[in-house]
Amino acid sequence: EAYLKRIDSTDGDLNAFITVTADQARTQAAAADERRASGQAGPLTGVPIAHKDIFCTQGVRTSCGSKILDNFTAPYESTVTHKLQDAGMVMLGKTNLDEFAMGSSTESSFYGPTRNPWNTEVIPGGSSGGSAAAVASGQAPVATGTDTGGSIRQPAALCNLTGLKPTYGRVSRWGMIAYGSSLDQGGPIARTAEDAALLLNSMAGFDHKDSTSKDIAVPDYTADLDKPLDGLRIGLPKEYFGEGLNSDIAARVQAGVQELEKLGATVKEISLPRTRLSIPAYYIIAPAEASTNLSRFDGVRFGYRCENPTDLLDMYTRTRAEGFGEEVKRRIMVGTYALSAGYYDAYYNKAQQLRRLIKDDFQNAFAEVDVIAGPTTPSPAWKLGAKSNDPVAMYLEDIYTLSVNLAGLPGMSVPCGQVDGLPVGLQLIGNYFAEAQLLNVAHQYQ
Ligand code: GLN
Numbered sequence: 001e002a003y004l005k006r007i008d009s010t011d012g013d014l015n016a017f018i019t020v021t022a023d024q025a026r027t028q029a030a031a032a033d034e035r036r037a038s039g040q041a042g043p044l045t046g047v048p049i050a051h052k053d054i055f056c057t058q059g060v061r062t063s064c065g066s067k068i069l070d071n072f073t074a075p076y077e078s079t080v081t082h083k084l085q086d087a088g089m090v091m092l093g094k095t096n097l098d099e100f101a102m103g104s105s106t107e108s109s110f111y112g113p114t115r116n117p118w119n120t121e122v123i124p125g126g127s128s129g130g131s132a133a134a135v136a137s138g139q140a141p142v143a144t145g146t147d148t149g150g151s152i153r154q155p156a157a158l159c160n161l162t163g164l165k166p167t168y169g170r171v172s173r174w175g176m177i178a179y180g181s182s183l184d185q186g187g188p189i190a191r192t193a194e195d196a197a198l199l200l201n202s203m204a205g206f207d208h209k210d211s212t213s214k215d216i217a218v219p220d221y222t223a224d225l226d227k228p229l230d231g232l233r234i235g236l237p238k239e240y241f242g243e244g245l246n247s248d249i250a251a252r253v254q255a256g257v258q259e260l261e262k263l264g265a266t267v268k269e270i271s272l273p274r275t276r277l278s279i280p281a282y283y284i285i286a287p288a289e290a291s292t293n294l295s296r297f298d299g300v301r302f303g304y305r306c307e308n309p310t311d312l313l314d315m316y317t318r319t320r321a322e323g324f325g326e327e328v329k330r331r332i333m334v335g336t337y338a339l340s341a342g343y344y345d346a347y348y349n350k351a352q353q354l355r356r357l358i359k360d361d362f363q364n365a366f367a368e369v370d371v372i373a374g375p376t377t378p379s380p381a382w383k384l385g386a387k388s389n390d391p392v393a394m395y396l397e398d399i400y401t402l403s404v405n406l407a408g409l410p411g412m413s414v415p416c417g418q419v420d421g422l423p424v425g426l427q428l429i430g431n432y433f434a435e436a437q438l439l440n441v442a443h444q445y446q
Helices: 003-012 022-037 081-087 131-136 153-158 193-203 247-262 276-298 312-323 326-339 347-368 391-396 402-407 435-445
Strands: 017-020 048-052 091-095 143-146 164-165 186-190 231-238 268-271 371-375 411-419 422-430
Touching: 003 017, 003 091, 003 131, 003 247, 003 435, 017 131, 017 326, 048 131, 081 143, 081 193, 091 131, 131 143, 131 153, 131 186, 153 164, 153 411, 153 422, 164 435, 186 193, 193 411, 193 435, 231 247, 247 268, 247 371, 247 411, 247 422, 247 435, 276 326, 276 347, 276 391, 326 347, 347 371, 347 402, 371 435, 411 435, 422 435
Parallel strands: 048 091, 048 143, 231 268, 231 371
Antiparallel strands: 017 091, 143 186, 164 186, 164 411, 371 422, 411 422
């Protein structure tokens, strides 16, 4: 009830939620109480949670921030939300996001922008900005997000939260509306590494409904939290501290790294030479995958359909012209172009080759260090609207997060102080399936 009240009193300003499921939350909370009374409770039983509105939730509108799904009520539950429900969590509602998770600011939502609780003049980051704003403002203790190129880590950084993007394949994508299927991964947004570990315990695991999910045992992610950091080898990529990084963020991150040294870690400079190529590679591959994933929104089976279509082609074209927003259309155009017969080799294949080289850079680095540290973002949160008409300026903000998805690695952002009164994040990148180690480092740091 306290969280519902908080949503009521603050969401007029923040617009973190697209849908609040108050009645359902009360029913789930009552069931959690019963479960607790009968001694069946786990650590998450009865804990409220907000879900990014990209996870299908049975019987509840699942809009993905788009007009084309404004009337869509999912007929089934995503694996992630299902598992958290099984753990006894109470869903408060569905949070705002950039349309189809395409963006870094939560401004491209059909439902209007979300505002940053630290300063409502600035963006909360994106695309999981609604989830981050909800947790940062006390509307929810924890939330889910998804990260295709930074959408968990970047809003966590800009809202002073802890966000974890797991290794590709660690968390099932089933029922999570697809953006870039080879990059998408769901994960927790929380205040602390400990909360994130508790959520990941329930979210992770093999799912036969997702052919890319990995059949690797899920450890207890809370088990290593208290391990000392003695002997931990941290690498600082020199490319993450060069031109383009706000100098105050650089100072905050350096101070954070010094803290880790005091805790027993050793630090050395490393190189990820292909970092700057992650933006062109990602902004070909993600739109290419998006252009095919979004072909299912045709007005035939579900979602928005234009009025009075004259024939099938008119229905397809007008449904999509009216239903998708500008950024989504831009991605579909870019992706379709990059995949077209005459340009496939020049763009899509080339981007896939870069992707492999970016992955190799990380493998070379992990031969020398255990964890890579650096900034999550090059700048603090910007004013609403400041980059809305300049997509490339927005894409450049993703420079430190994209390569982690291209390589399929786990990445985390932890709060690392403020610049001009706005929070910034320290990013920690681990080797495949090293989530427990990242959570350990983050917990010791916090
Ligand atoms: N900003 C990136 C994009 O627009 C990443 C978004 C995401 O991780 N979903 O594609």
